[in-house]
Amino acid sequence: TEDSHWCYEIQAKEPNSHCSGPEQWTGDCKKNQQSPINIVTSKTKLNPSLTPFTFVGYDQKKKWEVKNNQHSVEMSLGEDIYIFGGDLPTQYKAIQLHLHWSEESNKGSEHSIDGKHFAMEMHVVHKKMTTGDKVQDSDSKDKIAVLAFMVEVGNEVNEGFQPLVEALSRLSKPFTNSTVSESCLQDMLPEKKKLSAYFRYQGSLTTPGCDETVIWTVFEEPIKIHKDQFLEFSKKLYYDQEQKLNMKDNVRPLQPLGNRQVFRS
Ligand SMILES: Nc1nc(-c2ccc(Cl)c(S(N)(=O)=O)c2)cs1
Numbered sequence: 211t212e213d214s215h216w217c218y219e220i221q222a223k224e225p226n227s228h229c230s231g232p233e234q235w236t237g238d239c240k241k242n243q244q245s246p247i248n249i250v251t252s253k254t255k256l257n258p259s260l261t262p263f264t265f266v267g268y269d270q271k272k273k274w275e276v277k278n279n280q281h282s283v284e285m286s287l288g289e290d291i292y293i294f295g296g297d298l299p300t301q302y303k304a305i306q307l308h309l310h311w312s313e314e315s316n317k318g319s320e321h322s323i324d325g326k327h328f329a330m331e332m333h334v335v336h337k338k339m340t341t342g343d344k345v346q347d348s349d350s351k352d353k354i355a356v357l358a359f360m361v362e363v364g365n366e367v368n369e370g371f372q373p374l375v376e377a378l379s380r381l382s383k384p385f386t387n388s389t390v391s392e393s394c395l396q397d398m399l400p401e402k403k404k405l406s407a408y409f410r411y412q413g414s415l416t417t418p419g420c421d422e423t424v425i426w427t428v429f430e431e432p433i434k435i436h437k438d439q440f441l442e443f444s445k446k447l448y449y450d451q452e453q454k455l456n457m458k459d460n461v462r463p464l465q466p467l468g469n470r471q472v473f474r475s
């Protein structure tokens with residue numbers, strides 16, 4: 211399908227590249243409720259319904275499957291990990307987490323907050339859990355809920371990130387798989403009490419087909435990792451089999467907010 215040839219700008223501008231960069235992405239990528247966006251905090255609207263989340267199974271210790279899917283490093287979740295609360299219509303089951311990054315710490319996140327980009331952005335992708343026979347109409351706007359965490363670099367090692375960082379050298383080539391050592395999602399996130407402050411808006415996948423079916427939650431509290439942990443991603447991972455193009459800048463350009471309102475908890 212044309213999606214298998216989509217790529218980021220850094221790949222598209224390579225001499226004799228045959229992939230389609232963000233300006234050529236198809237599907238819903240040219241519609242008007244796209245992600246990511248710049249969040250102008252002074253224009254966000256307080257929404258008291260945006261209560262804290264309940265995270266179920268985020269403390270489950272497991273040797274998670276990870277893979278280099280040629281666009282990012284992706285950790286498969288599933289099983290019994292899910293969220294509810296956060297003004298979501300029902301509970302949402304965790305499917306996978308992946309990240310976007312650069313090699314400079316002031317760009318690399320997909321969303322920006324008051325124009326500030328972070329070093330990385332971690333996305334925990336959840337799918338709406340339909341109870342019993344209820345069928346999801348195909349274009350429903352809330353099929354997916356992504357929890358987005360900004361990642362800042364500092365000089366403190368983030369122990370919770372180590373299992374993933376240590377697996378990266380086993381994932382250099384695209385379409386390679388591995389497992390991380392025993393770890394849990396919760397250890398990668400900011401402490402729970404800091405997760406009640408977040409932004410909320412209606413948007414899309416930031417990768418083709420850019421389906422406008424995502425309820426976005428962008429947490430205010432960033433994850434902090436050591437600079438060396440951060441640099442491992444662009445050092446160890448490659449976009450291509452020949453290992454000539456380091457995987458970095460897997461970041462979609464900012465999209466127009468249009469007439470959408472961004473809410474805050
Ligand atoms: N092949 C790939 N798919 C994705 C993906 C899948 C689902 C979603 Cl929701 C997203 S995102 N960045 O909008 O969170 C990315 C990444 S790489």
Ligand SMILES: [Zn+2]
Pocket residue numbers: 308309310333416
């Ligand atoms: Zn993502």
